[in-house]
Amino acid sequence: MKYTIDSDVYSVYPDLYTGIAVLSGVSNSASSPEVTALLAEAEAHLRAEWGGRPASEHPHVAAWRAAYSTFGVKPSKYRSAVEALARRVLKRGELPRINQLVDLGNCLSVKYVLPIAAYDLDRVTGDIVIKFATGDEEFVPLGTTEVEHPEPGEVVYTDSDGKEALSRRWNWRQADKAKAVKETERVLLTVEGVNQIPREMVERATKELIELIQQFCGGEAQYFLLHKEEQEAEFEV
Numbered sequence: 001m002k003y004t005i006d007s008d009v010y011s012v013y014p015d016l017y018t019g020i021a022v023l024s025g026v027s028n029s030a031s032s033p034e035v036t037a038l039l040a041e042a043e044a045h046l047r048a049e050w051g052g053r054p055a056s057e058h059p060h061v062a063a064w065r066a067a068y069s070t071f072g073v074k075p076s077k078y079r080s081a082v083e084a085l086a087r088r089v090l091k092r093g094e095l096p097r098i099n100q101l102v103d104l105g106n107c108l109s110v111k112y113v114l115p116i117a118a119y120d121l122d123r124v125t126g127d128i129v130i131k132f133a134t135g136d137e138e139f140v141p142l143g144t145t146e147v148e149h150p151e152p153g154e155v156v157y158t159d160s161d162g163k164e165a166l167s168r169r170w171n172w173r174q175a176d177k178a179k180a181v182k183e184t185e186r187v188l189l190t191v192e193g194v195n196q197i198p199r200e201m202v203e204r205a206t207k208e209l210i211e212l213i214q215q216f217c218g219g220e221a222q223y224f225l226l227h228k229e230e231q232e233a234e235f236e237v
Contacts, residue, residue, distance in 0.1 A: 006131040019191035019206025026219035055086035063195035118180040139165035
């Protein structure tokens, strides 16, 4: 299986860094008070560090806002995944608890203020390609059954030879088809940094995410870091 970022994306975002964690043999059915506590700790840290200021002013959130603006999206209307999480933590205090994989991803997303997404590889068809949308791709948003089509020029995750979108507006919203659920055994997670977000931070967050997932969910892990000189990861799961 391959995960590829189209070279056209790097032409516009040359300092894009994507950490990839691929794990097989995970157990996501249990729940752990330790995971809940880790997420609560990350939430409390963000509130202590950034409370009283808009999430949009955080440097990492601002970096993603700039990226969204580049492909014609109004970032105050369509917020990146990490801005949506940060706003919820700062305004409401905590995030909903979903399952261990999602909660651990949210924990590290809040801790590092980076967008993190999880994809169930048994629900993905073929290879994953990140590209600019043509507008012909089909997208079914998380929690719905209604088919949408991305706007041409959006950054999207795709599978099925580019016919189905696994996300819209880069990491604004994921598709329902590949969401991580309690039955997930093979998972791919992404950690993304753009517009001068340091490579080292993306690397550190991805490696810490792998360690936490193996601690609480088990599994065998593979790690990759994609950038303009290395645009593709190939792996067996």
